[in-house]
Amino acid sequence: MPAVQETIDRVRKIDVDQYKYGFQTEIEMDKAPKGLSEEIIRFISAKKGEPDWMLEWRLGAYRRWLTLEEPTWARVHYPKIDFQDIHYYAAPKSTPGPKSLSEVDPELLKVYEKLGIPLKEQEILAGVQKTEESELEEANDNVYKSGRVAVDAVFDSVSVVTTFKKELAEAGVIFCSISEAIREHPELVQKYLGSVVPTSDNFYATLNSAVFTDGSFVFVPKGVRCPMELSTYFRINEKNTGQFERTLIIAEEGAYVSYLEGCTAPQRDENQLHAAVVELIALDDAEIKYSTVQNWYPGDAEGKGGIYNFVTKRGDCRGDRSKISWTQVETGSAITWKYPSCILRGDDSSGEFYSIAVSNGYQQVDSGTKMIHLGKNTSSRIISKGIAAGYSQNTYRGQVSAHRKATNARNFTNCDSLLIGDQCGAHTVPYMEAKNATAQFEHEATTSKISEDQKFYVMQRGIPEEEAIALIVNGFVKDVIQQLPMEFAVEAQKLIGISLEGSVG
Amino acid sequence: MLEIKNLHARIVDDGTEIIRGLDLTVKAGEVAAIMGPNGSGKSTLSYILAGREDYEVTEGDILYNGQSILEMDPAERATAGIFLAFQYPMEIPGVATMEFLKVAMNEQRKARGEEPLKIPEFLKRVKDAAGLLNMDMNMLKRPLNVGFSGGEKKRAEILQMKLLEPKLCVLDETDSGLDIDALKIVADGVNALRSPDRAIVVITHYQRLLEHIVPDSVHVLYKGQVIKSGDKSLALDLETNGYAGVIGQAA
Numbered sequence: 137m138p139a140v141q142e143t144i145d146r147v148r149k150i151d152v153d154q155y156k157y158g159f160q161t162e163i164e165m166d167k168a169p170k171g172l173s174e175e176i177i178r179f180i181s182a183k184k185g186e187p188d189w190m191l192e193w194r195l196g197a198y199r200r201w202l203t204l205e206e207p208t209w210a211r212v213h214y215p216k217i218d219f220q221d222i223h224y225y226a227a228p229k230s231t232p233g234p235k236s237l238s239e240v241d242p243e244l245l246k247v248y249e250k251l252g253i254p255l256k257e258q259e260i261l262a263g264v265q266k267t268e269e270s271e272l273e274e275a276n277d278n279v280y281k282s283g284r285v286a287v288d289a290v291f292d293s294v295s296v297v298t299t300f301k302k303e304l305a306e307a308g309v310i311f312c313s314i315s316e317a318i319r320e321h322p323e324l325v326q327k328y329l330g331s332v333v334p335t336s337d338n339f340y341a342t343l344n345s346a347v348f349t350d351g352s353f354v355f356v357p358k359g360v361r362c363p364m365e366l367s368t369y370f371r372i373n374e375k376n377t378g379q380f381e382r383t384l385i386i387a388e389e390g391a392y393v394s395y396l397e398g399c400t401a402p403q404r405d406e407n408q409l410h411a412a413v414v415e416l417i418a419l420d421d422a423e424i425k426y427s428t429v430q431n432w433y434p435g436d437a438e439g440k441g442g443i444y445n446f447v448t449k450r451g452d453c454r455g456d457r458s459k460i461s462w463t464q465v466e467t468g469s470a471i472t473w474k475y476p477s478c479i480l481r482g483d484d485s486s487g488e489f490y491s492i493a494v495s496n497g498y499q500q501v502d503s504g505t506k507m508i509h510l511g512k513n514t515s516s517r518i519i520s521k522g523i524a525a526g527y528s529q530n531t532y533r534g535q536v537s538a539h540r541k542a543t544n545a546r547n548f549t550n551c552d553s554l555l556i557g558d559q560c561g562a563h564t565v566p567y568m569e570a571k572n573a574t575a576q577f578e579h580e581a582t583t584s585k586i587s588e589d590q591k592f593y594v595m596q597r598g599i600p601e602e603e604a605i606a607l608i609v610n611g612f613v614k615d616v617i618q619q620l621p622m623e624f625a626v627e628a629q630k631l632i633g634i635s636l637e638g639s640v641g
Numbered sequence: 642m643l644e645i646k647n648l649h650a651r652i653v654d655d656g657t658e659i660i661r662g663l664d665l666t667v668k669a670g671e672v673a674a675i676m677g678p679n680g681s682g683k684s685t686l687s688y689i690l691a692g693r694e695d696y697e698v699t700e701g702d703i704l705y706n707g708q709s710i711l712e713m714d715p716a717e718r719a720t721a722g723i724f725l726a727f728q729y730p731m732e733i734p735g736v737a738t739m740e741f742l743k744v745a746m747n748e749q750r751k752a753r754g755e756e757p758l759k760i761p762e763f764l765k766r767v768k769d770a771a772g773l774l775n776m777d778m779n780m781l782k783r784p785l786n787v788g789f790s791g792g793e794k795k796r797a798e799i800l801q802m803k804l805l806e807p808k809l810c811v812l813d814e815t816d817s818g819l820d821i822d823a824l825k826i827v828a829d830g831v832n833a834l835r836s837p838d839r840a841i842v843v844i845t846h847y848q849r850l851l852e853h854i855v856p857d858s859v860h861v862l863y864k865g866q867v868i869k870s871g872d873k874s875l876a877l878d879l880e881t882n883g884y885a886g887v888i889g890q891a892a
């Protein structure tokens with residue numbers, strides 16, 4: 137639990153207007169001209185050396201996309217995006233397949249160093265094993281266990297470094313970029329890609345299907361427990377590069393995998409669009425844990441700049457007794473439009489959604505989940521903690537539905553909102569729909585303000601105001617933090633402290 | 642150590658004056674008791690000492706070691722050595738007591754330019770202090786004050802006080818909600834902190850606590866003023882005759 141202390145240190149180091157990760161690297165980019173057309177899609181596909189079926193799949197999505205309208209139902213407002221004013225492809229000029237650290241672009245290593253989160257890349261790349269348990273952690277009831285993490289770095293669209301591949305391969309786990317998977321494991325990709333989020337799903341997902349440039353692919357075969365956490369950095373680096381990541385994770389019967397996604401982005405003036413798609417598939421008795429710490433540039437003090445984050449994440453509990461768990465800590469982006477969902481198809485399957493969404497400044501967050509109960513005896517659990525500060529708007533939007541055949545569907549939803557100051561807003565929009573009379577849905581929601589009494593009490597012990605708020609907020613989100621792997625838990629607490637900076641006085 | 646001079650203070654929200662020309666001096670090494678009927682402004686005085694923003698000082702000054710503290714925020718005052726054991730300690734959900742203690746101690750150390758405590762040293766200090774107060778270490782894993790009984794909250798306040806080693810301790814109704822055994826433990830805890838370089842202000846409206854923490858001076862607060870000061874016999878006098886007599890004299 138040195139995390140709170142670190143939050144405090146971290147907060148102290150940063151000036152109000154200085155976004156810590158707001159630097160630009162000088163890696164040469166190799167990019168497509170602006171705009172979107174069949175030609176551009178052919179260019180992307182050719183750049184990646186894709187088979188014909190993949191190109192056709194993209195083109196199909198593109199044609200579909202042309203017929204779709206941008207959705208307007210979310211509580212977010214932004215100027216119209218000019219989709220012809222975006223580069224759809226940018227790749228670092230990479231030497232193919234670095235075999236050791238010395239072969240990796242030093243600029244990239246520098247970026248890792250500056251990122252510093254959620255892991256020390258150098259150590260990871262060198263395969264350093266961490267043990268950071270202490271008596272205090274025990275005393276604090278923490279169950280975090282440190283471990284190793286394999287990193288698949290997505291550096292502006294192309295995976296540059298993949299580590300731990302060998303050990304994973306020995307276990308039979310495939311962990312690589314989606315581009316590589318398309319080339320090396322076409323049968324798996326063809327079987328599962330788009331099977332959870334179809335190309336026609338929604339405006340952004342359809343766009344993603346047409347133009348996705350990279351992302352990660354994970355396949356954990358039957359009965360295998362993935363020997364380490366898998367982690368990917370997403371990082372938007374080139375000016376005006378739309379990021380269209382595509383992630384596909386498959387856990388076969390009885391398999392287990394925990395996947396971490398973390399993001400930072402450099403500061404810039406123009407808004408950047410990000411429209412990722414993540415698909416998870418869990419077969420019988422499989423379990424997938426997917427954790428995100430999202431810290432993209434939220435815009436400056438006036439709300440200018442910042443990332444538009446329109447993400448489609450969905451998990452399919454396809455098999456009986458399968459389990460999918462989403463945990464997210466959202467602190468960044470100007471606009472967040474994101475609803476990681478679970479389709480509880482298998483009997484006795486379960487889905488979880490643990491979320492912390494922090495908004496400050498002029499950020500707009502519209503996030504939540506969908507739990508769709510299709511199988512018998514399915515259960516879902518939603519814990520959402522929204523923290524709004526500054527002039528931000530923070531909406532939880534959730535849907536829980538039980539279909540006709542979903543006997544004994546159970547859901548527990550708890551949405552708590554915390555307001556800091558009185559210029560911000562928190563909103564809860566829950567939809568519940570049970571077509572089967574045996575469904576049991578429970579919903580709790582609270583909205584509170586950080587109380588002056590609490591703040592005074594904490595400060596009276598010598599804890600300065602911003603640290604006091606960070607401490608109280610970290611307490612408020614504890615239930616969710618505990619769901620994160622340790623590396624992310626520590627990071628998440630820091631980020632929460634950082635993102636609430638300037639929310640007082 | 643503490644000099645309050647002609648202090649006038651009002652509630653920021655509605656302008657009501659609560660402290661109306663209060664004078665009080667407490668020397669280093671002294672234990673001063675502040676007594677007075679409910680609503681006389683005892684808690685308000687403690688809040689103003691600690692720097693609560695709901696109150697505005699309109700006249701007078703508070704000197705701590707000769708320096709005015711009116712411009713300091715609560716955290717700065719705490720770091721300077723002023724500690725308030727609250728009448729109603731706040732619950733801090735999700736923050737383990739242990740974690741809170743560590744952050745508070747290390748923040749104060751940092752402000753003084755000291756290194757953060759090493760974890761074994763921190764644990765040792767907490768264990769020792771908790772042991773003296775008869776507190777179970779398991780309780781310290783729980784979020785601070787959440788679900789604590791009245792007595793547990795008061796003990797947790799004294800625990801924090803011991804660990805933070807303040808120079809000016811203000812205890813607001815620390816005896817309320819304590820049974821006699823707990824009262825003794827807490828009083829022993831406070832007595833152990835008595836030292837020539839530390840001043841302790843004990844706010845209470847019963848004599849009971851003062852049997853265990855014997856004060857050097859007793860001050861009666863009424864309608865925002867100290868209307869009478871004396872030695873410990875004044876507390877006994879109040880116990881037998883009630884406040885009416887003293888209030889009558891002052892009026």
Ligand SMILES: Nc1ncnc2c1ncn2[C@@H]1O[C@H](COP(=O)(O)OP(=O)(O)O)[C@@H](O)[C@H]1O
Nearest residue numbers: 652659677678679680681682683684685686695
């Ligand atoms: N923040 C506040 N808002 C309204 N009234 C207050 C506030 N603080 C103190 N008071 C009033 O001031 C008076 C003194 O209160 P307090 O200091 O709590 O007395 P004591 O601790 O001596 O019982 C009471 O009448 C109380 O209601």
Ligand SMILES: [Mg+2]
Nearest residue numbers: 683684728814
């Ligand atoms: Mg009182």
